[in-house]
Amino acid sequence: MKMHHFLISIITSYFLFNSFSVIAQNEVLQELEEIAIIDQKVMIPMRDGVRLAADVYRPKTDKKVPIIFSRTPYNFNNWVDGKQITTMRVKKALEAVKKGYAYVVQNERGRYFSEGEWDILGVPVTDGYDTFTWMKNQPWSNGKIGTYGCSSSAEWQLAVAALDHPSHAAMVPQGYGAGIGRVGNLYEQGNWYRGGVEQMLFMAWLYRVEHDKFKPRIPAGATQEDLIRISRFYDLDPENPPIDMAEAFKHLPIQDIIKNVHGKTEIFDKMITRKPNDPDWYEGGLYHDDMDFGVPSFWFASWYDLSITPNLVLFNHVRNNAKDTSIRDNQYLVISPNLHCEFTRGTSQNTIIGELSVGDARLNYDEQIYAWFDFWLKGEQNNFKEKTPRVQYYTMGRNIWQASETWPPENAKPITYYLNSNGHANSAFGDGKLTTTKPKTDHPDQYTYDPMLPVPSLGGNICCTDNVIKGGAYNQQQMETRNDILVYTTDVLDKGIEVTGFITSTLYVSSDVKDTDFTIKLIDVHPDGSAYNLDETIQRARYREGYDKEVFMKKGEVYKIDLTPMATSNYFKKGHRIRVEISSSNFPRFARNLNTGGNNYDEKEGIVAHNNIHHSSKHASHISLPIILK
Known part of the structure; x- marks a missing residue:
């Protein structure tokens, strides 16, 4: 009998929760419908005649209004089983309209409608x-457009900013690393590479998102x-098994x-062979450092995003x-x-990143973002600057x-x-010192690096791997028992040290193979x-001598390798120690080097x-830490 009442309680709670959820969704939609003119599936023509689908939400006013524009490869159709539902983009539309903006969301070419x-x-x-x-020429537009979004809704903004459209007045790109091609000595090409090594996230991401050419x-x-x-009947959003x-x-x-x-491979096939x-890489939609940049920007990055260094x-x-000083x-x-695109998830007084608490990391994101847009799109003299x-940055450890003024x-x-x-220095039980x-x-x-027994990824700066890797800060103690990880540690600190900035590292290495990788944490x-x-x-x-050529190693010779910079802001407290780990794999965060000197991407044996x-x-061999001097 008790079990019967228990089940009834669970079922009742489920329906009550979902009822409240539906009511809350209906309230959002109802409020939006009361204050906004909603124009869905607007087909905007491109110069070659192709039409891109957009939903437009604008205030019920006779005044011309500025526009906040989000462009995405993801589904924003807000009809399911014939019923309209609330999506995150509908909530953002409500927020924008309430603040006096039109909100336009558009699907990229070839996506959904x-x-x-x-x-x-x-x-x-x-x-x-x-x-x-098109947006500038609408009779309800004041001609000022701000672009806004995270990840795929941010990355496209960078190359378009180089075109310097006269109406593109401001932008807010968040977690935008996959839009960066070559900048300085970094050749990540949209997060495809790090230090010339494939980052495996796209293998999971493309399996999920690429629509088949045989789709209806x-x-x-x-x-x-x-x-x-x-x-209302077709959301055009197929899910792979x-x-x-x-x-x-x-x-x-x-x-x-x-x-x-059994996933679709066309885009992946053409990218995996590129060096x-x-x-x-220079023919697509990536931003490269030989392009100008024409838009005032409010950038958002995070310490545990996979491309924090290229972002900075x-x-x-x-x-x-x-070129323009302004x-x-x-x-x-x-x-x-935070992790990738988790800026507003730190809404409690205790922000947990992986396993580690970094304290109260809340920030008035929305207030600052709309103050930025109000300044550039409405001309409000709100003293934003x-x-x-x-630069606002969060220092972990000090929390x-x-x-x-600079970074x-x-x-x-x-x-x-x-x-x-x-x-x-093999493992934490060795004699490595920093x-x-x-x-x-x-x-x-x-140490011995066997590509069939790579060092597994644990935590770190990641995105989009379908929970194969846990992102953020995780205790590495168990990992550090491996003999294929070299561990170098300072003495116990007698006073706290703040490390804030770019971390550079140089290794002098030798090997008995033509090519291999070197990692550092x-x-x-x-x-x-x-x-x-x-x-x-x-x-x-x-x-090691540049990404425009391949120079292989000779057995026994010592070579200098400068690793791509890392970045952080962390306070190492009194009683803590600073440590670096060196190895040759971090899998599946990065693809394994099979050590043959071959293409790697088309090889089975290492x-x-x-x-x-x-x-x-x-x-x-050394690491350079940016120490804050008080």
Whole structure:
């Protein structure tokens, strides 16, 4: 009898919860319908005749209004089983309309109700420009457009900003790394690479999102009325069969990973064969540093996003290199302690990133973003520039927001820490030391890297891997028992040290194979021995002299490798220790190097590498930490 009442209680709670949820959704829609003119499935023509589908929400007013524009490859159809539902974009539309803006959301070319063929970033770039022109010419528009979005809704904005449309008045890109191609010495090409090594996230992402070329298609020229009608019955959002993505990632060769799980492969097939400086990277929708930049921007990045360093490098590039001085002077940045696109999820007094609490990381995001738009799109003299720091960044460990006029802060001084040991730095039980004094003699540390037994990824700066990898800060202690991880640690700190800025590292290496990879992690070791990751990177040895050529190693020779920079803001408290881990794999965060010197992407068999890290007065492997001097 008790079980009967228990089941009734659960069922009743379920229906009450869902009833309240439906009521809340209906209230959002009802409020939006009361204050907004809603125009759905508007087909906006591009210069080649292809039409892109958009939903338009605008205030019920005779006054001309500015526009907040979001462009996406994802589904925003808000009809399911013939009933209208509330989506996140409908909530954003309500927020914008209440603040006096029209809100326009558009699907990229070839996605859902938009015509044409899809490619990553919604190329051609002119689609964004043509949509700006259409919006500017609407009788209800004041001619000012602000672009807004995170991840795929942010990345396309970068290359379009280089076109400098006269109505593109301001932008708010968040988690925008996959829109960055080449900037400075970084050749990530839209997060496809890190240090010349494939980042495996796209293998999961493309399996999920790429629509099949044999999908049902709406006839060209369908009327808006017909599109609205059929959208009640067809959301055009097919789901691929669920798979074990962790198991899928293990497949070799990696060029067949999506094919092996029966996914669509056209976009992946053409990208997986590209090298880091392939000319095709410069023909699509990526932003590269030889392009100008024409839009005031309020950038949002996060410490545990997969592309934190390129994001910060791009911010500096625009500030220093835009041709228009007024554009250079109107770049602002926020860096939060979150994962990819989780800015507003830190809504409690205790923000947990992975396993680690970073304190109360809340920030008035919406207030600042709309103040930015009010300034640029409405012309309001709201003192945004006087009230808003140039750079707002969250310092973990101290668990506070800080401000600076530059990134890194001007009082960050690079201090060099050298790797040292007596040749036995393998695992946390070894003798690896991190010191500010340069070692005098060379006792190289050797470890074996077997690509069939790679170091597994645990935590870190990730996105989009279908929960194959847990993102954020995780205790690395168990990982550090492996002999294929070299561990170098400072003495216990007798006072706290704040590290804020870019972290550079140089390794002197040798190997018995032609090509291999080298990884590094920066770790905060707590007094109880728990060791939490802050950032990580990797470098393929063949690209140590640049990404326009491949230079292979010779057995026994020592080579200098400069790894791509890491970035963080972390306070290592008194009693903590600073640690770095060195290895040759971080899988499946990064693709495994099979050590053959071949293409890697089309190979099934690997060979074992015996890799050495050297540290002496001549070959002083080291890491440079930006220490804040008070």
